[in-house]
Amino acid sequence: MKRAETYLDMATEPEIQRIILRDAQSVLEPEQLEKAASGCVASITQLLSVIAPQQSSQAHKTSAQFINGGLTSLALWIANHQVPDQAVDDAKRTAYELLNRIMPA
Secondary structure (H helix, E strand, C coil): CHHHHHHHHHCCCHHHHHHHHHHHHHHCCHHHHHHHHHHHHHHHHHHHHHHCCCCCHHHHHHHHHHHHHHHHHHHHHHHHCCCHHHHHHHHHHHHHHHHHHHCCC
16 A cells, blocks of 8 residues: 555645656657556556465456546546645545455455
8 A cells, every 4th residue: 555655745836747647648659658557457457366365366457447546537637636735634534445345454
């Protein structure tokens, strides 16, 4: 969860908002964007395989896609929020609650 919190915290920084969350979509080729997303998904998949070894590798991959997409959407929401510091706190709290519900102990 610490990595997710760090990612969401970065969404409050103007440089990150501009470069990663806004400009990247317009200046990078789709293949480059997919490669970056694939790296994130692979990292999350690996973490899931460690914390939930009883699940199948396909379940890990599917969950990783879901988590990555959700975190990306939250980061965009934070970046565009009128009060980003409030949004990031709400996002982290909700992400923590959801991840704890879907991940086995």
